[in-house]
Amino acid sequence: MDKGTVVLLAAVVIAITLVCTAVFAAEPPGKVLVTSKPDNASVFLDAKEMGFTPLTIPGVLPGKHTVALKKDGYKPFQKSVTVKANKTTTVNAVLQKATPTRTPTRKATATPTKTSTKTPAVTKTMTPTPVKTPGATPTTATAAKMTLSSSAFSNGGPIPDQYGCRGFGSVIPVSWQGVPAGTKSFVLILDDPDAPGGTFTHWSLYNIPPSVTSVTSNLVSGASSGSNSGGGSGYYPPCPPSGAHRYVYHLYALDSTIMPSGPDAGSIRNAMTGHTLATATIQGTYQA
Numbered sequence: 001m002d003k004g005t006v007v008l009l010a011a012v013v014i015a016i017t018l019v020c021t022a023v024f025a026a027e028p029p030g031k032v033l034v035t036s037k038p039d040n041a042s043v044f045l046d047a048k049e050m051g052f053t054p055l056t057i058p059g060v061l062p063g064k065h066t067v068a069l070k071k072d073g074y075k076p077f078q079k080s081v082t083v084k085a086n087k088t089t090t091v092n093a094v095l096q097k098a099t100p101t102r103t104p105t106r107k108a109t110a111t112p113t114k115t116s117t118k119t120p121a122v123t124k125t126m127t128p129t130p131v132k133t134p135g136a137t138p139t140t141a142t143a144a145k146m147t148l149s150s151s152a153f154s155n156g157g158p159i160p161d162q163y164g165c166r167g168f169g170s171v172i173p174v175s176w177q178g179v180p181a182g183t184k185s186f187v188l189i190l191d192d193p194d195a196p197g198g199t200f201t202h203w204s205l206y207n208i209p210p211s212v213t214s215v216t217s218n219l220v221s222g223a224s225s226g227s228n229s230g231g232g233s234g235y236y237p238p239c240p241p242s243g244a245h246r247y248v249y250h251l252y253a254l255d256s257t258i259m260p261s262g263p264d265a266g267s268i269r270n271a272m273t274g275h276t277l278a279t280a281t282i283q284g285t286y287q288a
Helices: 003-025 265-271
Strands: 044-045 052-055 064-072 077-083 089-094 147-149 173-176 187-191 200-208 245-253 276-287
Touching: 147 276, 173 245, 187 265, 200 265
Parallel strands: 044 064
Antiparallel strands: 052 089, 064 077, 147 173, 187 200, 187 245, 245 276
């Protein structure tokens, strides 16, 4: 083979290599590689386009993960998946366009100023609206003084953006004190009583071990996760369609573990009947 032929073949090989590299390096439209952390924390990704978006989680991250997508102008998507070792898992997501809320603009009119001799009205300070806790009847004559608190917000106060759909959607941390004697498990439910279609369950955990006194992540060792009203399981961050909504944590101390007939909050509360030793609540607000 002469020198000219060798040079020509080398040029062809280099050209083919460059073409293949360009083709295989290009990312298919709409396909997002999910790199969920092994600690199962929620991961928000910016979707590149609306509609069908296959999400691929590589098998090098085995375990349970919460996949969450958000895109300005669209409703957030969240789903819990289990990834097996050495196996790629694909999650199909459909982003639905959010309906913008328009506030009618009223034309301001000048109002004549009147001199009043009346005593100015006293400004009232608003206090958090009490939320009735379902299934809160203790099985003993005197309920224990169990309390619930959060390091993220004060009772009745605003919830920071990082815990809602405008931020990272992190789990709102809570802790409790005053656990009654004889407690065998806890149930923790987060819901939105101001949702347009009725109470919206954002998270539910049951059979939480009695040794646990705080929750800061999506999964709690030894506990079971119920379904949320968004159609999935695990934690669903606050995301009101409009205005400010209340988000209420309900904590139940039980004298046993439970076996609900279904994963929804209603079935979990039914399974608690006759086993509740004490309850506690805390609520915050989140603005759309």
